[in-house]
Amino acid sequence: MGKFKLVVYSVVCVLIFSSCKKTIVPATLNNVVVKKKLDQFTEVQYGNMPLIISVPHGGLENPSNVPDRSCPNITTVSDSKTIEMALTIDSVCKADYGFQPYIVISHLNRIKLDQNREITEATCGNNNLNTIWNNYHFSIDTCITKITNKYPQALFIDLHGHGHTKQRLELGYLVNANELRNPATILASSTSYYNMLLPNSISTGTQFLTTANAFGTLMANKNFPSVPSAQDAAPAVGDLFFDGGFNTQKYTATLYPNVFGWQIECNFIGVRDNQTNRIKFAKAFLQSLMEFYSRNTIMQPSTFGK
Numbered sequence: 001m002g003k004f005k006l007v008v009y010s011v012v013c014v015l016i017f018s019s020c021k022k023t024i025v026p027a028t029l030n031n032v033v034v035k036k037k038l039d040q041f042t043e044v045q046y047g048n049m050p051l052i053i054s055v056p057h058g059g060l061e062n063p064s065n066v067p068d069r070s071c072p073n074i075t076t077v078s079d080s081k082t083i084e085m086a087l088t089i090d091s092v093c094k095a096d097y098g099f100q101p102y103i104v105i106s107h108l109n110r111i112k113l114d115q116n117r118e119i120t121e122a123t124c125g126n127n128n129l130n131t132i133w134n135n136y137h138f139s140i141d142t143c144i145t146k147i148t149n150k151y152p153q154a155l156f157i158d159l160h161g162h163g164h165t166k167q168r169l170e171l172g173y174l175v176n177a178n179e180l181r182n183p184a185t186i187l188a189s190s191t192s193y194y195n196m197l198l199p200n201s202i203s204t205g206t207q208f209l210t211t212a213n214a215f216g217t218l219m220a221n222k223n224f225p226s227v228p229s230a231q232d233a234a235p236a237v238g239d240l241f242f243d244g245g246f247n248t249q250k251y252t253a254t255l256y257p258n259v260f261g262w263q264i265e266c267n268f269i270g271v272r273d274n275q276t277n278r279i280k281f282a283k284a285f286l287q288s289l290m291e292f293y294s295r296n297t298i299m300q301p302s303t304f305g306k
């Protein structure tokens, strides 16, 4: 910029100071999404919509100074590419909708610590891991507090990957396969969506998972087969099926009356296997969630991100 132009620009800025200043004012605090690493292995993002995505089993970090878990009857297999899935959901959400979810990620391999178990089984008694376990769960707790300070409810998703033969999403609402096959036996108050039913006057408590507005139905409509859904009401006898774990139980229980949600166990082929499919999944997931909020809850996506 030449000297004359600089003088003119400065004069113009002084004359209309407020409008010149506006161009350098950062986004308002409410719109700032904060990322934190609470320890070497626990990553948190504070978003700006009423959604928390927890990723307990995607971690690949295997520090040699942390012993492998070895207590009886434990599972140590990782959920491949689930961190990548959560990050893809985050970037697609930001690009397509202009707001972002809250996310809690464990980067520590499940062979070292299981962030979807109570602390004794999670650590197999290795007290050195207690702080890391607490950081993960305090983070979810903090996300819930932050969301419910602004919104009436929080939607909690515990994101996993399964290795079962049937390529479909397994949705865990704390309703087992036998109950899904006999929906009259479902006790709505023991499901992970019960806290949603109360303020939203949904009367189809036991049948909700196979209605047109159930999350599984909305995903299956977009070519991501899901069980339960209207299209696939229940696993067949003998099918392997995950119905929801520790995190889903803990964060949708009566201790968290403003939280509802479910576990998603993703199949690999067509969902997690490459970035093209992860983007397709993220778009279907977000579109289904927006439909879910609009049709089933008092929270409207037009109010998110503010």
Ligand SMILES: [Zn+2]
Pocket (backbone or CB within 6 Å): 057, 079, 159, 160, 161
């Ligand atoms: Zn898992």
